[in-house]
Amino acid sequence: MTEPVKEGGRAWLFGDEVDTDVLAPGIYMKGSMEEMASHCLETVDPAFAPGVRPGDIVLAGANFGIGSSREQAAQALTILGIKAVVAKSYGGIFYRNALNFGLLAVTSQADITASPEDRLMVDGEVGKVTNLTTGETWGCDPVPPHLLDMIAAGGLVPSLERKLAAQQVK
Amino acid sequence: MPGQTLAEKIIAKAAGQETVTAGEIVTCRVDLAMMHDSGGPRRVAPILERLGAKVWDTDRVVVVTDHYVPAVDAESAHILDTTRKWVAANGVDNFHDMQGICHVVLQENGHLSPGMFVVGGDSHSPSGGAVGCFMFGVGATDMAGVLVTGETWIKVPSTIQILWSGNLSNGVSAKDMMLAACAKMGMGGGDYQVIEYAGETISGLSMQERLTLCNMAAELGAQTGIIAADQKTADYVTAAGGNPGDIEKWQGDADAAYRAVHEFNANTLSPQVAAPHSPANSSGVENHAGQNVHQAYIGACTGAKLEDLKMAARVLKGRKVASNVRLLIAPASTRTTAEAAADGTLATLTAAGAILMPSGCGACAGYGAGVLSENEVCIASTARNFKGRMGPGNSDVYLASPYTVAAAAVAGHIADPREFLNGGGA
Incomplete structure (x- = not known):
């Protein structure tokens, strides 16, 4: 049994339809992931990439990550240190990519309120988002157990690594 | 037993079940995996190496170079070189090098046929639905998982029907139909569900125009788009060198449950921008x-x-x-x-x-x-x-x-x- 997936950190606020071209701009696609990450969301919030600290959380509106299948959109967030995303809905491919990189992405229809720098806590197992600064809590959709296990392992590749190792032991 | 939509029938077959229910999470066998030079070998190769794993079935993999062709600088030349070397080293014969854009090349070469469950390493993979298969886009890590195991998980989507009646006027095309649908339904209107296009206007469209419709299911935020196969589909797949199989098998049931039905009229549609x-x-x-x-x-x-x-x-x-x-x-x-x-x-x-x-x-x-x-x-x-x-x-x-x-x-x-x-x- 792995640890329940809970993440806490400072909130970064975004609106609806943050697309993959602003998360991972195509013009940086040939360079390193670190370079790509340094441009993540710069056309929406230039303070984001330089300001993120490990453990921070993105709070966004509807259709977060809509657009391309480029998983660099999710990977850039993890490289910057983002641990969880809370959004009203997701671009479907982005959602899968986020989980594959061990990023806890939860969906909540609640009107979650947070000021920049408020501290949030996300519990994917019971389905709860807490603003630790104001003390308010909201519900979110719980993440299915097999996906929580994958996130806890650090994503799809580490999770496959374990499975393949377990098969070899047998 | 409740009726099944076309998408549910394909997912059920891939999952080895009689039926599936929207919202259920199932593991599916993948009939075909398509990837291109940008999200393909250069991203999946390091993962396969780390796992010490090989491609599960090279006959079920298609690789296309389309994003960085022709090379314009050292970086793009290297990306293409990496792709070509990986394909050769891994024995992938279905390699279309500089022959065009993956979604078009896939259909031109008869790789797709009705009823297939297909993943593509590109967000416009819903294009494959034009020939009546269930094809959706995944990222490179998901693709690596498929290449290693031949399987992937899916949360069974519900189906939203877009019904078109009437005839398109001169100067109006499938692209205008999709822009009108995007305006009415929004980029979240597809809600990561399946969009099934149907109606007399769709029956009258050519296979290339149907590709345009399914392609832009991505812009509606759908997991994929699909059009049930008809004689036009079967003729197209046959001419492309594929095998259309039994198209009667891959139709939605008359009593299948749709999450929503959106109706549009082609007669009154004007060019959209x-x-x-x-x-x-x-x-x-x-x-x-x-x-x-x-x-x-x-x-x-x-x-x-x-x-x-x-x-x-x-x-x-x-x-x-x-x-x-x-x-x-x-x-x-x-x-x-x-x-x-x-x-x-x-x-x-x-x-x-x-x-x-x-x-x-x-x-x-x-x-x-x-x-x-x-x-x-x-x-x-x-x-x-x-x-x-x-x-x-x-x-x-x-x-x-x-x-x-x-x-x-x-x-x-x-x-x-x-x-x-x-x-x-x-």
């Missing part, structure tokens, strides 16, 4: 007429198939591109170029002053030749006009059909293509 920076910002061309453009771009899987080029040619025949506009045309595949050369379409386009570009994703995704400068405006037959996609954050892209893009190229600003078709004869 999407303003920056979202396909959902669409409305009739009259609302955008007179908008200046620097570049007109006919390209991409969405808008540069043979029929798309023919639409542009009907507007451009006997006319010249305005002096303040550059018209770039990147045919969707090398086969498209060959066919357009053989039937005279290319001659019409180039005589009008169009600049012919290599087949590939090109400027659509901001990867290749034809990107924009600061504050430039482009009208494009592509699928997306997100901020910064085709150039700097302050460049603007308007989306429209090939007819409307060609009309803008001739007029020097956005214009109603029907003004250039009347009297010209269809």
